[in-house]
Amino acid sequence: MSLRKSYSFQIHPQDVDFQFRVTIAAFANILLTTAQLNADDNGFGLRRLNEMECSWVLSRFAIEMKRFPEQYEKISVETWVEEVGRANTTRNFCIRDEQNEIIANASSLWVFFDMQTRRAKDLITLDGIHEFANGEPGLIEKPIRLGPVENGVDYDGFKVKYSDIDINGHVNSVRYIQWISDCFSLDCYRKCAVSRFEINYMNEMMFDDFVEIVGQELIKGDYRFEIRKDDKVACRVRVLF
Amino acid sequence: MSLRKSYSFQIHPQDVDFQFRVTIAAFANILLTTAQLNADDNGFGLRRLNEMECSWVLSRFAIEMKRFPEQYEKISVETWVEEVGRANTTRNFCIRDEQNEIIANASSLWVFFDMQTRRAKDLITLDGIHEFANGEPGLIEKPIRLGPVENGVDYDGFKVKYSDIDINGHVNSVRYIQWISDCFSLDCYRKCAVSRFEINYMNEMMFDDFVEIVGQELIKGDYRFEIRKDDKVACRVRVLF
Numbered sequence: 001m002s003l004r005k006s007y008s009f010q011i012h013p014q015d016v017d018f019q020f021r022v023t024i025a026a027f028a029n030i031l032l033t034t035a036q037l038n039a040d041d042n043g044f045g046l047r048r049l050n051e052m053e054c055s056w057v058l059s060r061f062a063i064e065m066k067r068f069p070e071q072y073e074k075i076s077v078e079t080w081v082e083e084v085g086r087a088n089t090t091r092n093f094c095i096r097d098e099q100n101e102i103i104a105n106a107s108s109l110w111v112f113f114d115m116q117t118r119r120a121k122d123l124i125t126l127d128g129i130h131e132f133a134n135g136e137p138g139l140i141e142k143p144i145r146l147g148p149v150e151n152g153v154d155y156d157g158f159k160v161k162y163s164d165i166d167i168n169g170h171v172n173s174v175r176y177i178q179w180i181s182d183c184f185s186l187d188c189y190r191k192c193a194v195s196r197f198e199i200n201y202m203n204e205m206m207f208d209d210f211v212e213i214v215g216q217e218l219i220k221g222d223y224r225f226e227i228r229k230d231d232k233v234a235c236r237v238r239v240l241f
Numbered sequence: 242m243s244l245r246k247s248y249s250f251q252i253h254p255q256d257v258d259f260q261f262r263v264t265i266a267a268f269a270n271i272l273l274t275t276a277q278l279n280a281d282d283n284g285f286g287l288r289r290l291n292e293m294e295c296s297w298v299l300s301r302f303a304i305e306m307k308r309f310p311e312q313y314e315k316i317s318v319e320t321w322v323e324e325v326g327r328a329n330t331t332r333n334f335c336i337r338d339e340q341n342e343i344i345a346n347a348s349s350l351w352v353f354f355d356m357q358t359r360r361a362k363d364l365i366t367l368d369g370i371h372e373f374a375n376g377e378p379g380l381i382e383k384p385i386r387l388g389p390v391e392n393g394v395d396y397d398g399f400k401v402k403y404s405d406i407d408i409n410g411h412v413n414s415v416r417y418i419q420w421i422s423d424c425f426s427l428d429c430y431r432k433c434a435v436s437r438f439e440i441n442y443m444n445e446m447m448f449d450d451f452v453e454i455v456g457q458e459l460i461k462g463d464y465r466f467e468i469r470k471d472d473k474v475a476c477r478v479r480v481l482f
Binding site: 012013014016017018019020023025029033036071158161162163165166167168169172174178181182184185186189207208 | 253254255257258259260261264266270274277312399402403404406407408409410413415419422423425426427430448449
């Protein structure tokens with residue numbers, strides 16, 4: 001049993017940018033929806049975990065794009081759990097178009113989170129989940145631990161608003177991806193396309209927090225960002241064009 | 242022939258706010274998608290108009306909410322063209338839940354726009370469209386021409402970014418609605434719900450324009466806003482709680 005499963009989606013008008021291509025934020029949203037659906041199908045979805053006063057927290061996420069699907073295109077997202085360790089679990093994705101060509105791959109790392117203690121919980125206590133790990137690697141390098149941004153310049157600064165907040169009372173995971181994608185001009189998107197987007201989620205942001213985005217182009221086309229609140233880092237991002 | 246047609250939607254996780262309720266922006270997006278689908282079904286959709294180097298431009302839009310649908314709820318959006326004048330056309334919406342209860346109504350005013358001259362075009366030149374006007378009024382007051390905000394206070398200021406821009410190269414219509422909904426705190430949304438949201442679109446905004454939002458509470462629970470760029474007004478909004 002390969003334990004891979006596919007889910008179908010269509011790219012909607014609100015998912016695309018000025019060039020009719022899916023935005024990296026909308027694409028990430030489709031993958032996170034897939035993760036949620038597949039975890040539900042496996043019996044370890046958020047609704048089940050919430051009953052145990054636990055949750056899944058996304059820790060790291062990497063997406064590599066070969067081609068950005070356009071408005072109205074249909075895509076299929078295949079997903080599977082590669083491994084379940086003590087501290088976290090790895091879920092991979094392979095995304096194909098209607099011609100069955102691979103257009104993107106992704107890999108994500110999730111922490112099993114105890115909402116009462118506000119700490120990670122040993123996955124050994126989650127009975128039966130290990131049966132869903134098939135050991136099959138994804139087609140891209142796993143998201144790694146990104147280093148700090150040392151000599152970054154200020155890209156943006158603003159307050160967290162109503163529409164940024166999700167049902168957990170924190171800034172939605174996809175919003176950070178949108179904020180970083182907004183650090184680039186239309187001209188940049190006309191000339192280049194994102195080939196790898198990688199994010200480490202570190203600290204949650206709340207309503208009215210001040211968001212500070214700093215970044216640097218490490219080498220040509222290889223950008224590193226930090227989203228900061230006060231003296232903490234909310235997330236670190238690498239964007240490769 | 243009543244010329245009314247219904248379209249089905251589900252409220253997705255990315256459509257809801259911290260209280261699991263659809264945001265007014267996500268709800269408006271569903272209605273505008275419905276308008277697009279129905280115009281296509283009538284043979285006067287954007288794809289057909291674009292072939293004539295014309296387009297539909299949303300001029301005024303009013304939504305009244307009786308109940309905000311929640312995550313995973315299924316809704317049906319009934320829509321029809323009430324009238325087709327020389328300068329514009331009125332499209333109404335009636336939104337029901339799975340119990341067939343009316344949860345919202347909306348009314349919109351559209352201009353037939355010539356993309357070459359950048360001006361409104363007489364609808365008399367659009368052969369056959371008048372047959373789709375059924376003369377049936379909506380269940381709410383039509384969106385009116387909103388007056389200027391005289392003694393407004395500054396609510397927010399920021400630049401238009403990549404993710405705000407749609408396939409026409411302008412700020413997406415729904416984005417203005419989101420920006421205004423972001424003028425209120427979580428606490429405000431905890432205590433009250435929007436009962437009527439009304440917007441006049443006046444001037445398009447482009448990438449890198451500076452967005453200035455001014456507003457005033459005219460009488461308790463009745464807010465007026467203007468979104469300004471330089472010396473122009475991009476749109477005027479009334480929010481009634």
